[in-house]
Amino acid sequence: MPAIASFPVPSAHGPRTVSVSYSRTGHGEPLLLLHGIGHHRQAWDPVIPVLAAERDVISVDLPGFGGSPALPEELRHDLPTTTAVLGALCEALKIERPHVAGNSLGGLLALELGRTGLARSVTALSPAGFWTRAEQRYAFAVLLTMRAAARRMPVPVVERLSRTAVGRAALTSTVYAHPGRRAPEAVVADTLALARATGFERTLRAGSDVLFTDDVPGIPVTVAWGSKDRLLLPRQGVRAKRILPRARLVRLPGCGHVPMNDDPALVARVILDGSR
Template sequence: MLSELSYTRKGSGEPLVLIHGIGHRRQAWDPVLETLAQSYDVIAVDLAGFGESPAYPLQAAYDMDNACDNLSDNFAAWGVDRPHVVGNSLGGAIALELGARGLARSVTALSPAGFFGTVNRLQTLVLLVLLRVTSQLPASVLRSVSRSSAGRRLAGSSLYAHPERFTAAQVYGDALALKHCHGFERTIVKGVTYSFREHLDVPTTIAWGTRDLILPYSSSAIAQERLPEARHVALPHCGHVPMVDDPALVVRVVQNTTAEADAGMAADAAALSRTWRSSTAS
């Protein structure tokens, strides 16, 4: 495989894989991890070149084909087949791509990339590059900012509606993850022109924070136009990373999506049973 991914695994039940956004790490899912683990076998993963996962080899592109192939290889290594997938931002786009390739049984995409308007694409690029540049400040400066409540609000204001909920340790950890990640620039190069235009045959929900500054809520209209088969949900008062701003709402959205998949599987099994009984009776 291109990269053996680091992950946190908790709970039992149907497999549920959580995929973070660009520059982030698997700890982004901490606000919902324990609750989801009460119902699912939850795997929160660090994407290649982010968090604790090694980057791709230099000759490998950070494109969707490699992202999906690499995750599929890791699914197999974890003993997981067609999990439910939940992704945020870049992770949301990857989740949609996995669903389109038949590698997921359901998809929940939170403010996914891939539905840019011209202005939105530029806004997203500028904000992400600014976050990356500021993360390169000396560690002593990042630590000092994280210790100040005003600094924590400033550092997280573009990502969260409620950055004040973070501790100094969480803000500093996220800053170091963004500072030291090896996949950022190679992902941005591919992401500048990326657009999601596939069709999905699995239960899919696209949920968008109404206060998202990185991928503005107006992008949800493009998603609705391209994916009319999906359920589209607004996340009121949530920013770009809604797991922090309203964890209970995010959990409900995930549960509703997976329940739809389970109902479809039960209906298929019942239809197959009826067909078998009919054929044996004749």
């Protein structure tokens, strides 16, 4: 069952209370899971049973997504602020330097947590921030189109589409290479999460000038990219390897932008190997 953690975060106008929804299961060293923009913590559900056998798994709804409210107006939905929020969350949960795995925006956040000394290892799945300006504009245009379509679509239509493989492909083929494998109820939840994300515009706007340009020394880093990623193209993984020369670069054959659903066993193994 999800839980809510509330804690203070500094702002220019004094501390502001932030609330984050999360779920926690398993035993072992802590592992923090971070989803992408417009998604929710349930994106990790296909891999959590395997991860929880070896790790204390904390999957998080980022601020303004899933069950987490958007940040107070005094706080930006940018990389430094969200990193500080996640650090404060770990402190509130009494977790010291967890392993961190993230997808897309979550991968970028995972790398930033590693760079700032808040993670003991990082696994980044198709992380944002290694794009050219043209690739960034393309990705943002796709995300805005997906968001607009999800907001326009009545829930009964989403539910009807989710009952067929063709309908699930229409709703989610941009992020999944094998959308037919996603359960109908999960596709409905994914679509509603995108439509109802209160932090979507603020997060996208804050990411318009983001580039990840620094190495992450001193900890194990894995960067993994789906061979069928249609949102952040796989060549960005090669660019990431140049910036993170000590990182392990892993190809995920047949996987799309959100690979946890396309090949749960492979993704779980990559995360566990990267955190050992």
